[in-house]
Amino acid sequence: MGGGSNGRWSTLGDISALEKKAKETLQSGKRNVFISFATEDINEVNLLRAQAKNEKSDIEFNDHSVREPYNSERAEYIKQKIAERIARTSVCVVYLSDNTAQSDWVRWEVDKSVELGKKVIAVHAKDGYHGPRPEWITRHNIKIVPWAGLSSEL
Template identity: 50%
Template sequence: MVKAKKRVFLSFLAEDADHIRGLRLLKDNPNYELDFYDESVREPINSERAEYIKQKIREKISRASVTVCLISEKTYTSEWVNWELEESHKKGNKIIAMALKGVKKV
């Protein structure tokens, strides 16, 4: 029986994008048993209007059943990550926190 892929929203600090690219590549590596549809924001949303950006992110969160918060030493400073986690919680997504490689203190 083939297991259905989970739809995952990745929440992270924009400055950690290089680490996130590595995680996204892992799902294509045959040595890892990791299979998901990535619903997170890949390209910056071309707007300075916070409500428009929130609407676009909310659409992605609504398609996911799991939100993975990727944690670096400065993630706690992001109002956007906090908002994404609040929206994910309201929607009923399972929330998983995962420290990025090399993080020593959060």
């Protein structure tokens, strides 16, 4: 602990600011979303994230997904941290590509989302996904929608 506050909030203003931010988030109507994707698709996923921040876009969400890989070689630790993020959301959006279809981590994130009772939606770019359908899509009866149709599914 630092700053000489003896582990306490430094002012009542700190608490008020946090409370205000939480209320704004809840009142904004945005869904809390976890985006599951393969690292190789980061550029496409960042476009989706940017679109959600654009006021002219009809896609709106608060992104709780992992932006940087966890600095750990321990799979159980990584799973714990990802599960904490998934638990804070209502929807898991899977960016569907050849990379995600083959990713054990994406499969695990989808399984964990379903286990936690979260809605799961798979999205693809406008040209569509033409690769093999991952078994987890069929097993969990996951709807596949084009990127442009995501807002109506959230």
